[in-house]
Amino acid sequence: MRQRVGFARAIVSEPTLLLMDEPFSALDVLTAETLRTDFLDLWIEHKLPTKAVLIVTHNIEEAVLMCDRILVLGANPGHIAAEIPVSLPQPRNRLDAAFHAIVDEIYSILTSRMTEAISAQSKIHGGLVQPLPSVSLNQIGGFVETLASPPYEGHGELAKIAGPLALAINDLFPIAAALHILEFAELIGGTIKLTAAGRLFAQSGIEERKRLFREHLIRFVPLAAHIRQVLDERENHRAPRGRFEIELQDHLNQGDADSTLRTVIGWGRYAELFGYDDQSQTFGLEHSQ
Numbered sequence: 001m002r003q004r005v006g007f008a009r010a011i012v013s014e015p016t017l018l019l020m021d022e023p024f025s026a027l028d029v030l031t032a033e034t035l036r037t038d039f040l041d042l043w044i045e046h047k048l049p050t051k052a053v054l055i056v057t058h059n060i061e062e063a064v065l066m067c068d069r070i071l072v073l074g075a076n077p078g079h080i081a082a083e084i085p086v087s088l089p090q091p092r093n094r095l096d097a098a099f100h101a102i103v104d105e106i107y108s109i110l111t112s113r114m115t116e117a118i119s120a121q122s123k124i125h126g127g128l129v130q131p132l133p134s135v136s137l138n139q140i141g142g143f144v145e146t147l148a149s150p151p152y153e154g155h156g157e158l159a160k161i162a163g164p165l166a167l168a169i170n171d172l173f174p175i176a177a178a179l180h181i182l183e184f185a186e187l188i189g190g191t192i193k194l195t196a197a198g199r200l201f202a203q204s205g206i207e208e209r210k211r212l213f214r215e216h217l218i219r220f221v222p223l224a225a226h227i228r229q230v231l232d233e234r235e236n237h238r239a240p241r242g243r244f245e246i247e248l249q250d251h252l253n254q255g256d257a258d259s260t261l262r263t264v265i266g267w268g269r270y271a272e273l274f275g276y277d278d279q280s281q282t283f284g285l286e287h288s289q
Contacts, residue, residue: 003027003035011042014049021056025168040066044090058170060159064102065092072109082109100159107159107190110169114177115187127222129251132181132263133174137270141201141209143175144184147194148202155193182216214271223248223264227283228273237285241276244283 003026010018024032042048057063063070067086074081084106088098121130146165148154162172176192179185184198194202201212217224227244231237241261248257265276265283275284 003031007035007039011048011050016049016051018048018050018053020053022058023055024062025058029166036062036066040091058168060103060106060169061094061163064088064099064106065094070106072106074113081113084109103159104157104190107157110173111158111176111187111190114173115180118177118181124251128226129248130181130221130223130260131252131256132221132223132260132267133177134259134263135174135178136266137213139175140178140182140184144179144194144198144202147185147192148199154199155191157191159190161192181220182213183220184216210271213267214273217267217271217273221264221267223260224268224271224273227264227268231274231283231285239283241281241283 003023007023010020024036027035043050043053053066055063055066064086070084070086071080072082072084073079084102086102088096088102092099118130121127124130143165146152147156147161152161158172158176161167162169165172167175176185176187179192179194179198180187183195184201185192185194197212197216201209204212218228219225223244227239230239230243245257245261248260252260268274269276276282277284
């Protein structure tokens with residue numbers, strides 16, 4: 001109801017340009033769809049005095065459903081990475097092949113940009129300062145199991161996977177990036193395909209998964225291998241978090257450095273590569289193998 005009131009307050013002032021920042025993201029699926037449809041009906045029937053609407057969204061289908069022009073933004077520095085016109089007549093049908101083609105195009109653009117960024121970051125300082133997506137082992141395991149099962153059988157289009165898993169793009173892409181970094185999956189265009197190791201991970205039990213994850217963590221995540229090496233070389237096998245934080249902040253902003261450390265701590269604990277004491281903020285080998 002608060003969101004409906006927010007729309008009403010924005011519309012009653014009869015703005016020439018209406019700015020909407022993630023207007024439906026905080027709503028449940030049914031309410032979001034109802035409000036989205038109501039707004040589109042008002043727009044299509046020319047019942048709004050507004051001349052244009054600018055909407056920010058992470059929901060690709062929502063963008064294709066509502067917008068006549070889509071701008072894909074890039075970062076560092078912020079810029080327009082792609083511009084996609086949407087000439088489909090309103091009201092639009094999500095089941096139309098033309099609708100799916102545009103959705104797939106956007107997924108392909110975003111996936112290609114993500115893999116290019118991962119590749120470029122892996123070459124900086126030997127990959128030691130590569131930002132890691134904030135993804136838990138539960139998310140990784142659940143996604144791999146789903147992708148390995150019918151109807152995907154180990155590979156699928158991200159656009160078609162997102163819906164059944166109820167994953168928004170800002171949830172789906174970090175998981176896909178993590179699997180790509182760990183080489184449990186390969187991202188090509190708008191598709192994701194499990195590697196042989198990814199298929200083995202999906203079929204394995206708890207201990208075998210840990211062993212496999214540990215191997216990939218050491219091999220493909222230089223920061224994790226670096227932390228373990230430092231701990232092995234120290235007589236007490238302990239090192240403060242700040243020791244690694246300073247290294248990361250030479251290349252990453254504080255937010256990315258913190259997020260990357262949180263991720264590598266979670267991954268390292270799961271793989272029993274090293275332990276971490278939250279209270280003292282110290283890495284150690286007491287609980288690792």
